[in-house]
Amino acid sequence: MKNILEITNLIGKGTFGKVFLANDGLGGRVAVKKLLTNNMDSRELSLLQQEISIMSRITHPNTVDLKFIIKAEDSVYLIMEYCEGGDLELFLNTHKGISIQFIRKWLSSLISALEYLHSLxxxxxxxxxxxxxLTTLDAKNADIKIGDFGFAKIMGSGMTCTQLGSPMYMAPEIFHDDQYTIKADIWSLGIVFYEILTGRAPFICSTMVELISKQNEQVEFPFTSSLPEEAKDLILLMLNKNPELRPDCKSLLKHKFFTQECEDAWIEIDRLKQEYVFVGNDSEEEEKKELEKDEEMQKSEYFEDYEENSFTMLNLEIKILIIERLLELSEQLDFQKKNCILSYLSPLVNQLFITLNSQYAENQGYKLIIEILENLKKKLRKISDTISMNNIQSYDYNKNIALEMLEDFQDKFMKYCLQLIVKYFDG
Known part of the structure; x- marks a missing residue:
């Protein structure tokens, strides 16, 4: 049954989880971020709760949209907008010529999104x-969005003291002072602007001590003859070591780099013809070793990370979670609405049993996978028993009932589930 969330690819990894590409069952694609909460301490759980809270309340064309959340016993799934173009670091490493027009558009979009966040x-x-x-692979049509709010914070007093982030992008006051303000974001964005406009990091170093020392030096620009003075001025303002003298986002948007038309000589900046050098990039040899390591894991008879070899169990888990939530909802509704939900779930459960049984046959000898399948089968049996206890009747107006429920519910996850039901009865 295709009209339900279906994971298709692994597209990213982090400390506590992974990001997958999925078909949403409604004709679109989403990014699914699975976070293992059982591996988190209290501080990390607090950061996750803060990330969810922040992403749930923000809505801006240049921030990644959190569509809904699915919570399990030991994990949380964040279902988010999928950006086909990938991240900007990868884009800059694979594209050697970018029009100044696109650069200006992306930079102004990022400042606009940051202004919105800071206003909250x-x-x-x-x-x-x-x-x-980036929303698409085509630079001409791509919009840019801020993602990964794992370290984001709602500033109560206007100051914070936690040292979080990526050192190369962290403002000097984070290393030197007990407290810092929202202006530290401006410094980080200044580092990003420098990298986009010059193709390299402003501080080339290998240790924290060296980084802190270089932050106190005058910022220098390579290829000075081809980089617009307006661009240099913008970056220097953002990389002011005194946070109080750094402009806010509103002031940055009024800067002459964005308001003055670029001259023809700026259309293709010379540096974009050079090779990019970004701190943290793997060498070709390291990338080759990673590929060999992945291939070895794929061949392993006793692999532990089943998600990277087959998404079947992961999809089973998600589908069962969705079914469980829909069953919980149905118990609160009148007979017709409950019957509508159960009519949708019954064939889905039958299909999942078939999938589970085929997985048993395919994975005999893989102890970890069999344990996972056993746990999923217990949940599915319980669900099946609950559905069997109800006398499901066929109604021609199930779609109308589903549409009525869709209008009544505001919860994003429930709205998604009801959209699946409407699509199912639509044929």
Whole structure:
């Protein structure tokens, strides 16, 4: 049954989880971020709750949209907008010529999004190339969005003291002072602007001590003859070591770099013809080793990370979670609405049993996978028993009932589930 969330690819990894690409069952694609909460301490759980709270309240064309959340016993799934173009770091490493027109558009969009966040007293605390996502692979039509709010914080007093983020992008006051303000985000964005406009990091170093020392030096620009003076001025304002003298986002948007038309000589900046050098990039040899390591894991008879070899169990888990939530909802509704939900779930459960049984046959000898399948089968049996206890009747107006429920519910997850039901009865 295709009209339900279906994971298709692994597209990213982090400390506590992974990001997958999925078909949403409604004709679109989403990014699914699975976070293992059982591996988190109290501080990390607090950051996750803060991330969910912040993403649930923000809505801006240049921030990644959190569509809904699915909570399990030991994990949380964040279902988010999928940005096909990938992150900006990857884009810059694979595209050697970018029009100044696109650069100006992306930079102004990022400042606009940051202005919106700051107006809500939200500090991102981890602005970097890898956390900016492009909506399409085509630069001409791509919009840019701020993603990964894992370190974001709602600023109560206007100051914070936690050292979080990526060192290369962290403002000097974070290393030197007990407290820092939302202006630290401006510094991080300044580092990003420097990288986009010059193709390299402003501080080339290998240790924290060296980084802190270089932050106190005068910022220098390579290829000075081809970089617009307006661009240099903008970056220097953002990389002012005194946070009080750094402009806010409103002032940045009024800067002459954005208001003055670029001259023809700026259309293709010379540096874009050079090779990019970004701190943290793997060498070709390291990338080759990673590929060999992945291939070895794929061949392993006793692999532990089943998600990277087959998404079947992961999809089973998600589908069962969705079914469980819909069953909980049905118990609160009148007979007709309950019958509508159960009519949708019954064939889905039958299909999941077939999938489970085929997985048993395919994975005999893989102890970990069999344990996972056993746990999923117990849940599915319980669901099946609950559905069997109800006398499901066929109604021609199930779609109308589903549409009526869709209008009544505001919860994003429930709205998604009801949209699936409407699509199912639509044929």
């Amino acid at each position: 007293n939200i500090m991102h605390r981890d602005l970097k190339l890898a956390n900016f996502l």
